[in-house]
Amino acid sequence: MKYNVDNKGFYGDFGGSYIPEMLFSNIDELRKNYLNIVNKDSFEKEFNYYLNKYVGRPTPLYYANRLSEKYRAKIYLKREDLCHTGAHKINNTIGQILLAKALKKKKIIAETGAGQHGVATATVCALMGMDCVIYMGEVDIQRQKPNVERMRILGADVRPALSGSKTLKDATNEAMRHWINNPDDTHYIIGSVVGPHPYPDMVARFQSVISKELIYQLNKVENRNYPDFIIACVGGGSNAAGIFYHYLENSKVNLIGVEAAGLGVSTNKSAATTKLGKKGVLHGSKTLLMQDENGQVTEPYSISAGLDYPGIGPLHAHLFNSKRCEYLSVEDDEAMNAGIELSRLEGIIPAIETAHAFSVFDKLNIKGKIVVINLSGRGDKDLETYIKWGKY
Amino acid sequence: MNRITNLFKEKKNNILSIYFTAGYPSLNDSIEIIKTLDECNVDLIEIGMPFSDPIADGPIIQNSSNIAINNGMNLNVLFDQLADIRKITEIPIILMGYVNPVYQFGYDKFIKKILDCHLDGLILPDLPFDDYKIQFKSIFDKKNLSFISLITPNTSEDRIKQIDNNSNGFIYMVSSSSITGKKSSFNKNQIQYFNRINSLSLKNPKIIGFGISDKESFEQACKYSNGAIIGSNFIKSLDKNDLSKSIRKYIRLIK
Numbered sequence A: 001m002k003y004n005v006d007n008k009g010f011y012g013d014f015g016g017s018y019i020p021e022m023l024f025s026n027i028d029e030l031r032k033n034y035l036n037i038v039n040k041d042s043f044e045k046e047f048n049y050y051l052n053k054y055v056g057r058p059t060p061l062y063y064a065n066r067l068s069e070k071y072r073a074k075i076y077l078k079r080e081d082l083c084h085t086g087a088h089k090i091n092n093t094i095g096q097i098l099l100a101k102a103l104k105k106k107k108i109i110a111e112t113g114a115g116q117h118g119v120a121t122a123t124v125c126a127l128m129g130m131d132c133v134i135y136m137g138e139v140d141i142q143r144q145k146p147n148v149e150r151m152r153i154l155g156a157d158v159r160p161a162l163s164g165s166k167t168l169k170d171a172t173n174e175a176m177r178h179w180i181n182n183p184d185d186t187h188y189i190i191g192s193v194v195g196p197h198p199y200p201d202m203v204a205r206f207q208s209v210i211s212k213e214l215i216y217q218l219n220k221v222e223n224r225n226y227p228d229f230i231i232a233c234v235g236g237g238s239n240a241a242g243i244f245y246h247y248l249e250n251s252k253v254n255l256i257g258v259e260a261a262g263l264g265v266s267t268n269k270s271a272a273t274t275k276l277g278k279k280g281v282l283h284g285s286k287t288l289l290m291q292d293e294n295g296q297v298t299e300p301y302s303i304s305a306g307l308d309y310p311g312i313g314p315l316h317a318h319l320f321n322s323k324r325c326e327y328l329s330v331e332d333d334e335a336m337n338a339g340i341e342l343s344r345l346e347g348i349i350p351a352i353e354t355a356h357a358f359s360v361f362d363k364l365n366i367k368g369k370i371v372v373i374n375l376s377g378r379g380d381k382d383l384e385t386y387i388k389w390g391k392y
Numbered sequence B: 001m002n003r004i005t006n007l008f009k010e011k012k013n014n015i016l017s018i019y020f021t022a023g024y025p026s027l028n029d030s031i032e033i034i035k036t037l038d039e040c041n042v043d044l045i046e047i048g049m050p051f052s053d054p055i056a057d058g059p060i061i062q063n064s065s066n067i068a069i070n071n072g073m074n075l076n077v078l079f080d081q082l083a084d085i086r087k088i089t090e091i092p093i094i095l096m097g098y099v100n101p102v103y104q105f106g107y108d109k110f111i112k113k114i115l116d117c118h119l120d121g122l123i124l125p126d127l128p129f130d131d132y133k134i135q136f137k138s139i140f141d142k143k144n145l146s147f148i149s150l151i152t153p154n155t156s157e158d159r160i161k162q163i164d165n166n167s168n169g170f171i172y173m174v175s176s177s178s179i180t181g182k183k184s185s186f187n188k189n190q191i192q193y194f195n196r197i198n199s200l201s202l203k204n205p206k207i208i209g210f211g212i213s214d215k216e217s218f219e220q221a222c223k224y225s226n227g228a229i230i231g232s233n234f235i236k237s238l239d240k241n242d243l244s245k246s247i248r249k250y251i252r253l254i255k
């Protein structure tokens, strides 16, 4: 299993646990306990119960007829947008809140970019009756207003991150500072496959339900359990990790991650980490990181708040380095156009993060192939951005 | 010779250590700050290497780091500034910062520069123990440099002993579970924690840092350790328009 995390928390050269001592006991507690807890039958049973009855899983695998016609491929959509709260993020928050309960934690904190992870966290906190504090960059609070109000309705305390570019990276800094200040009864629900070990592995495991279902569903409609291509957008990389998970060792499947190029990789307004990043350390792990020659982290940019992050999870850095996955990057306009196209052809308005995954058909040789796209979230939260962009 | 070990040999109590961010308030202030601290008979100096995402720091050091980076501070500039520092002071000097800028600079080149500038030690709170052992330990031991580790109220006794065994110089006792810059007068829990650590009879001396803000908290910290570190509050007191005067004034309030 060359794509699994090793016993030191590394994927190849990437990962590990680069944290100050103030976080050590919390991370160590997680590291020592997470596998025991999540592998218990009782945990699995409860996790599956909530995924089924509360989240609405399994999510459908939908054959996109008109999209398939246009691109002359067999295109299937894995409908994570139909999850309760509107994105894949809740798979992870259900898992982590049950873990937090098992660890007897009383309070939950989280960071959020697009607000989907924040909403998913606020939702499970309401469900379990736990206190919830969400950090969100000031810029993202402006561009994802509906999600801010959803979190507040759900009873979460939404706190603005005011430093740096006031986006996801800065919200993560603030959440980590909060955890340093409140180590005893608080669990930090990280929203993607980033952070110190064991977070990347833990989040990937919770999201791996996506590819587990896909194997079963494809078998039914195609008589084989794997597609030729899987495409997913990559911010930190959790929806991609989830849909790649059970196919990592199957070399017949082309795995494609799509990053946000913002205004273009040759401008200084981009978030295409595999194109612009170098090995570095941020938020507790060694990974690919956008940074200047002095090791200062670059402020990223993307029209989509959920992809606006200067790194990727260490698993993805390893999949990129070892060439197991191909990473493409698309610009704001390409993604927006693809979002409109999906709306017009299939009647589905995607989240702008997700729209990135729909704009690479022309860059891949998919004619006649079976293609699965992870439809990671719906676009309700992005109406204002669609309206501002206006070209529809 | 290691200036840190010598310091603790000669002085057991009331060791005053000052932390400042290199490149703040202005790019070329480091030398003047160090010179003034020397004249004020400070015992130890920690130079903060600014990083864009300092997750263990509060607003004051976040701000000084940002300004320093915008002023053009980086490790090349810092080592140029410190090249002749030993003509100015014999106070032990420790660099403190986050892993990423050091990693980009290159660990080997970084160690060489520390030696060239005759600095004495390093604190990299987010460097894991394994990486320290692979990248730093043998040369630090050979060249008699100090690698200083943090402990907190939540650090287990086993881990404290492991840190003590692998440290030379002193142990940095973080006063409470918090980021830098929070004012504190010590509460019962903290005093219990200080007493607990003291009862472990560690081989290294101990210095308390985080939340030391004035004469009272400095003196209180010194009751439970060999000395204390002041960072955020010192940085806050710096007056761009008369740097050395503001430093003198501040140190006089403490000592």
Ligand SMILES: Cc1ncc(COP(=O)(O)O)c(C=O)c1O
Pocket (backbone or CB within 6 Å): A087, A088, A113, A114, A115, A116, A117, A191, A192, A193, A233, A234, A235, A236, A237, A238, A239, A240, A305, A306, A307, A351, A353, A354, A376, A377, A378
């Ligand atoms: C719908 C949707 N897709 C994708 C992402 C990106 O995150 P990840 O790369 O972890 O899946 C987000 C993040 O906010 C999201 O809301």
